[in-house]
Amino acid sequence: MPKVKERKKAAPIPVLPLLTGKALLNKTKELPDLSRRELARECGYFSATKKGEIRINLAEFYEALLQARGISLDSESGQKRGREATYRVSVQKNGQILIGSAYTKEMGLEPGDVFEVKLGYKHIHLIHQGLEDEE
Known part of the structure; x- marks a missing residue:
């Protein structure tokens, strides 16, 4: 008659409250x-x-x-891919400022849209010209 292995009974695992x-x-x-x-x-x-x-x-x-601690890792926009828009840009070595596609998508901009640039003291305003032409 072959030997039958007996299973060891595991000690009961204590139930601890899930702290949050x-x-x-x-x-x-x-x-x-x-x-x-x-x-x-x-x-x-x-x-x-x-x-x-x-x-x-x-x-x-x-x-x-x-x-x-009040820190959420989930993105609020529901997008799971790519970078999240930080609303900050840097001047590049060639003097240009690049605005990423996250901003243009959020505003619903299309290739070819035109903006007027108005310079202020330590700020730049971009005024979308397509809206004024349509009205």
């Missing part, structure tokens, strides 16, 4: 000597595998920490 917001920030301040993985586990960011092993959810933990 101020409670999460306070817990991280209370336990400064723990490693990242231990801290995530103490804050409830873990799950059990089918084998009964504990899996630490570090990504979820870090996202909750950032959110608790």
Whole structure:
């Protein structure tokens, strides 16, 4: 008769509340000597595998920490690709200022649109000429 392996019964995994917001920030301040993985586990960011092993959810933990500190990594525009418009540009070595396509798309500009440039003291106004011609 072949030997049948008996499965070891895993110890029950304790249920810890999933901390968020101020409670999460306070817990991280209370336990400064723990490693990242231990801290995530103490804050409830873990799950059990089918084998009964504990899996630490570090990504979820870090996202909750950032959110608790008021930092959001999600783009509000819903775009997932490319750079996000910063509304800042630099003068290039050749003296030109390049305005990226994110700005022109947001304004609905088309190739060939014309602008009047008005210089002020430490500012530049671009006035779209297409709107005045149509009216």
